[in-house]
Amino acid sequence: MSTARALPLWSIICIAAGALILAGCSDTETARDSDPATTAIAQDFSLKSLSGETVTLSAFRGKANVLLHFGTTWCAPCHAQVPTLKALTDKYTDDELVVIAIDSGEPEAIVRSFAEFYGISYITLLDLDGAVNIAYEAALIPSNILIDKEGHIHSQPSNSVPEETIAKLLGC
Numbered sequence: 001m002s003t004a005r006a007l008p009l010w011s012i013i014c015i016a017a018g019a020l021i022l023a024g025c026s027d028t029e030t031a032r033d034s035d036p037a038t039t040a041i042a043q044d045f046s047l048k049s050l051s052g053e054t055v056t057l058s059a060f061r062g063k064a065n066v067l068l069h070f071g072t073t074w075c076a077p078c079h080a081q082v083p084t085l086k087a088l089t090d091k092y093t094d095d096e097l098v099v100i101a102i103d104s105g106e107p108e109a110i111v112r113s114f115a116e117f118y119g120i121s122y123i124t125l126l127d128l129d130g131a132v133n134i135a136y137e138a139a140l141i142p143s144n145i146l147i148d149k150e151g152h153i154h155s156q157p158s159n160s161v162p163e164e165t166i167a168k169l170l171g172c
Helices: 003-023 076-091 108-118 131-135 163-169
Strands: 046-049 054-056 065-071 097-104 123-127 143-147
Touching: 065 076, 065 163, 076 097, 076 108, 076 163, 097 131, 108 123, 123 131, 143 163
Parallel strands: 065 097, 097 123
Antiparallel strands: 046 054, 046 123, 065 143
C-alpha cells in the first residue's frame, strides 16, 4: 500500500477514535425504569478506600441510596463533576445518599493527591484492575450510576450526574 493511500486511512481511524473519546464527554442522562420490580440488582463488590478500609457495596443495602461515580484523575469532565458530587454529599444525609467515587487503574498516591487537592470527603475507592468498572459497563469516563437502598439500579452508566433521578428517588 502506498503512503498516499495509507494517510487517509489513518486520518479516518484518528477521527473515529476522537469521536468515541468525545462521546465520553457528552452530557446525557439515561434513566432506567424506576420501578424496582423491573430494575437490575447492583452487582456487589469490595474495594480498598483511600482511608485503607475495604468497602463493600452491599454494606449500604437497606441503609442508603448510592451514587457510583467512575472516574480518573486525568479526565477533565471528572474534575468538572467534583463540585457537584461534593454538593450532593453536603445536601443529603448519609442515610439518604452516599457518593462513592471509583478510580479505575491509577496508583493510590495519584488518587490521594487528587482527592486532597479538591478536598474530597466522599468515599473514594481504588479499582486497580478495572474489574468493577467493567462489571458495571462504565465504558465512558466519567460514568455515574444510581442505586437505591434495596440495591436496584435506577440509572444506566451516564456521563452526567443524575441529579433529577436522585431527587425523584428521594422524593425531593
